[in-house]
Amino acid sequence: MFEFKLIKKCRQTGARIGCLITPHGQIETPAFMPVGTVGSVKGLSPDEVINCGSQIMLSNTYHLYLRPGESIIRMAGGLHKFMNWNLPILTDSGGFQVFSLSKLRKITNDGVQFSSHIDGSRHFLTPEVVMNIQRTLGSDIVMPLDECTEGTADYKTARIALERTVFWLKRCYDEIYSNDNMTQIMFPIIQGNMYKDLRIESLERSLEYAKCGIAIGGLSVGEPKPVMYEMLDTLAPHLPDNMPRYLMGVGSADSIIESVIRGIDMFDCVLPTRIARNGTAMTFSGDITIRNAPFKDDFDPVEKGCDCYTCRNYSRAYIRHLIKSGEIMGGRLLSIHNIAFLHRLTNKIKNAIKEDALLDLKKSIMDNYVM
């Protein structure tokens, strides 16, 4: 049911064009995946997300486990049906959310105990439980429970987390692939904090559990971008060609280009929709704070040359008015633009890889891109 076709390798860089085939459709890589944390890309309908160019949506096991709970989604016939999304779904395991959102967490080799950020209720998640929840959700791509350390963690802490992540990975693997499960694939998550030897070790020990994809976690957690790129450079020579590489939680234009050059194929991030709701548009000239006063009488589209629904039909002035007035439609229109922007970016990247001109594209984009 799953297959990754490597279509072209860039001659200038580590970039690749590929295609991941899943039971719910294919994902052309490099790909950006919008995030529907609790089963909805905030404010957007599935059709709108698809019209932006999305071929897969990410959702969060942690959130869905706490609310509405897996039993509701089981009764609905799975997450695809529940949220009316018929394309592929990737669900994050909840590991990162347990560490970033929940309180009173206690981690042992058995699993993780934590209090819900919603109502304080106590929960205990094991690798097996997390796999079973994702089996119920029916996501195409599932993620194992992992331990994500802070970017400032010392070596010993990072080492312990790595060991636990690998230990849990085997248990996740055994659980998700029991019963001849052919409709879901698990991407192991490489951890190791900012320590190169740990990153390589984590990758090497994860490979035997990687069937058709591997993920890099624990980056973009506050470290400077050059540090993240250094970690990607460290991993690049060791990553297998025959599966997609997913860099978790990255979604800015500059980071996507730099990461694709280092061999990354898949990305997800709440950034485009989060900043949209705050009145910021992503463009090839950098982020634009549409809510600012200069746009009050600017009747151009958000970005000239963009053919998204928002840019075809609305002006910056109108969107600014909506944002200033607290109207939901403002964030919705900018969310559409921002997601479409990241797909335009990955499409430009694909075309440049085809033409062996990715470094030229990078230069032309970064010359105009104000950070």
Added chain:
Amino acid sequence: MFEFKLIKKCRQTGARIGCLITPHGQIETPAFMPVGTVGSVKGLSPDEVINCGSQIMLSNTYHLYLRPGESIIRMAGGLHKFMNWNLPILTDSGGFQVFSLSKLRKITNDGVQFSSHIDGSRHFLTPEVVMNIQRTLGSDIVMPLDECTEGTADYKTARIALERTVFWLKRCYDEIYSNDNMTQIMFPIIQGNMYKDLRIESLERSLEYAKCGIAIGGLSVGEPKPVMYEMLDTLAPHLPDNMPRYLMGVGSADSIIESVIRGIDMFDCVLPTRIARNGTAMTFSGDITIRNAPFKDDFDPVEKGCDCYTCRNYSRAYIRHLIKSGEIMGGRLLSIHNIAFLHRLTNKIKNAIKEDALLDLKKSIMDNYVM
């Protein structure tokens, strides 16, 4: 540019089927008009509103005057272009909003002085200014500045407000129809509080300013529904046949049926979208609080037999989950359903009028309708 065709009069009641032709399209009556207060039906795109069945949108002069301001909308080329809505627009004058939202208001025969509910800034609106703003907005149907008294106002207060409303009406008329304005029509507003003689007098003194439509204001402001119906009964024999009658601010199923029976053709209300965002669905069984626990595992559509986008694609359980999670999409889906519900209602009413069976329809609806 404007014409009202009276298509059929009900043989059982005062109800009518009609069609109001405007420069931006026609409105089949009885009609419900959704409200886009600041130039956006909260959370919905124009296409979605149209797909619900809407043929006209109401917007608010008071809000648009304060933000973004008429100069921005002039530069945009009018409100239709600004908000990407190509069907008819009716703009309320701001009279009601000045009295319900603003502070420190002072009313004289010249006009109304008030402080903005947004930033406290002082403003002075005259009948002429209000007409000029609406000319700039380019709304198809404009409303005159009127004085709306509280439902509990005494006779003398209501009398003074009536006199001022008529005085302002003439000034609005002279202003809006100066320069051979053929693209906008003004509906005079009947006031008179809950005093029958004042209501009739207000109607009679308004008629000479009514070219192709008349409105009834100052009802549904807190008085019991039977009192509102009594006022409509009082007015009914005196209302001209050859123009649509618009009852301002009414949008519940029972009130719409009762009012249509009393000869009303047009309605507007924020109710369907406001309660939607709070998790309540309008149905032919009465309002349903989808956010309540019993719907957590209810996988039926919001209302069986409804063919709106929401009911075709989503379950009550999913919408409840979105509402409980504070997801914008929940309010959006219920807004779509609620607006579509009111159009389904007016369509049923039209069919019943055609078949001279409106009283049967009323009985069958009200027998199932829980208030």
